[in-house]
Amino acid sequence: MVVKRKLNCGSNGFDFPNIPKAPRSSRRKVSSKIADDDGDDSQICAIDLLASLAGKLLEESESSSSTNAFEGDNHHHLGGVIKKEHEDDYNKTIKSEFSDLGNPASKSTSENTSETCLQFSSLENDSILEKTPISDCGKARGLKPLVGCENKKGNSDLLVESVVTTEETGVVNVDAGFVKGEATNGLDDGGLVADTFSLKDPSQVQLQSPESVYLDGDVKLPSGAYRVPNGSFEGYGNKSKLVRRDDDENYCKYYKFNDKCKSYRPLARVGNRRMKKSMAKYGRAVPRSKCFEDTRTDALKALYRKRKLYYGYNSWKHESVHKKRRLSDKGLVVNSDGGLSSESVSNSPEKGESENVVFSAAVGLRSKDSRVKFSIKSFRIPELFIEVPETATVGSLKRTVREAVTALLGGGIRIGVLVQGKKVRDDNNTLSQTGLSCRENLGNLGFTLEPGTEKLPVPLCSENPAVAVPTDSTNLSERSAASPVLDSIIPCPLQDADHLINSGNSVENNHELVPYQSEISTDEQPSSDSRALVPVSALEPEALAIVPISEKPKRTELSQRRTRRPFSVTEVEALVQAVEEIGTGRWRDVKLRSFENASHRTYVDLKDKWKTLVHTASISPQQRRGEPVPQDLLDRVLGAHRYWSQNQMKQNVKPQAAATVVVKSGSSM
DNA sequence: ATTAGGG
């Protein structure tokens, strides 16, 4: 018996990713601002459901274990959540553990990193959370029974069950369960799957939604209805919709109560539309908030100390240097690693086909049209690190979790395909070429759900056999994260001729995307992997309410730094020419005049380039880097710069004269 | 949407 929370939401369309975008200008301060955005149910996304569940569980844990639970008014029990058999253990556990809470000495339990689950440092004696059972990692175990899962390996994760079919009806059912467990050892295939399975029994899970759902175009959720026309996985996701069942109203209401919490919206999603528009019209990506991913190691460290978070963003000047992402010091840290690790997803032959896959394919079938059919039993959400001050309330924790998860999916997710436990990266191969035919045993097919970006600039989807297909599973530990980008779900409609040129860059970019990969692999240790949620205490007193959930998913989802495209001498020439005539300060016009057709050059780019040109011209040739710009051009830059600087006030005056003057000065030098 | 300037 498991948690039986119905997560389906109304049938009125799920509006999954429809999260309001905040004006770019207000992004920073948003945390609180966003609060006012209506947090309507319609915007609750699937993940919210998960978070909800998680929240419920936490709640349950609280109420079950102590009367001291917070938000006692918020008792939305999951009814019959706890299975008899577990109840005793559960209570016992909770009791003993809870009693431990009274013992100051036991407070240090939170330092036990090997413990997965929720961890709250007991830095403050009377921290609110500390008063609840869940404040201690060990206590979190109590959650296990709640979910009714047998955690063999003690993995604690957020699990989402779903069923996907490729049939025309393509239905996507999303069920969710929050599994909590203690991890006593490294992740291993068995554990997770076991959990998954314990949740998946259809008869036990009432979350399945019969309706198929449409995901907002924004999100490439691997929902059903993905026809696989040519055996290619590309171009899917156009028509699925997530439907919310009415009976989930409770759920919705639940969150309604927390309107004030809507505060931090996954900024990750902010700007998507604009981005697209911008990209299309100006060829410039819309600003995105930086998204830094903590290495898991960092995350761990974070568990024990409040740290100052700092951004280590990549400056275009020193790109590739910083690979880590830090979060703001507001208290919340949400991280997601590259996605499901291969290990956790891969099949283990001995165990049987369906046993060890998070996403498992079930069966080929009579194919008259050679269509492959499979069902996805469940999938696990990557990894989420959440850091909140211990003074935060449980309620805020819940919201945080919810937001975190929402943010995670906010920008879409990527799907990785695993065959025989190996990640298949070549999106262009057909299924049959990949060894997946209706006649084959699909038990070897698996999928991974990874944080994704819908618009990775450089979709390798095009071609790149070389890069792809590194099915060197030998190294599963290397984690699929290693190349999430490669599995980009982007249709990759790059219109520019960048492809060729950028393929190289793309690789670089991809790396940027998967910053802490290697580090991740190291920490598959017990503690890290097994916990899906790791609330960390931060001393921040006030905190949580405004926790900026912002940074998290961006990296992957929202934005990708545009690929670098050094200006060619020709472009520089054109720019100089234009500036000489138009002057600085009218970049729009410059753009129009000389770069009308260069969609990738925005006026901002031009302005920036000019800035650098001026700088370049000002320094000694030895200090210059990159493709050398002819000195004469630099001279003209200086001349024009000088000229227009002097004439700031009267820029509209006699452009011609200006040009003339500039030319003179330039040549005379 | 642009512009200006800091990072």
Add this chain to the structure above:
DNA sequence: CCCTAAT
């Protein structure tokens, strides 16, 4: 090249 602020 990104991000913000201010227009």
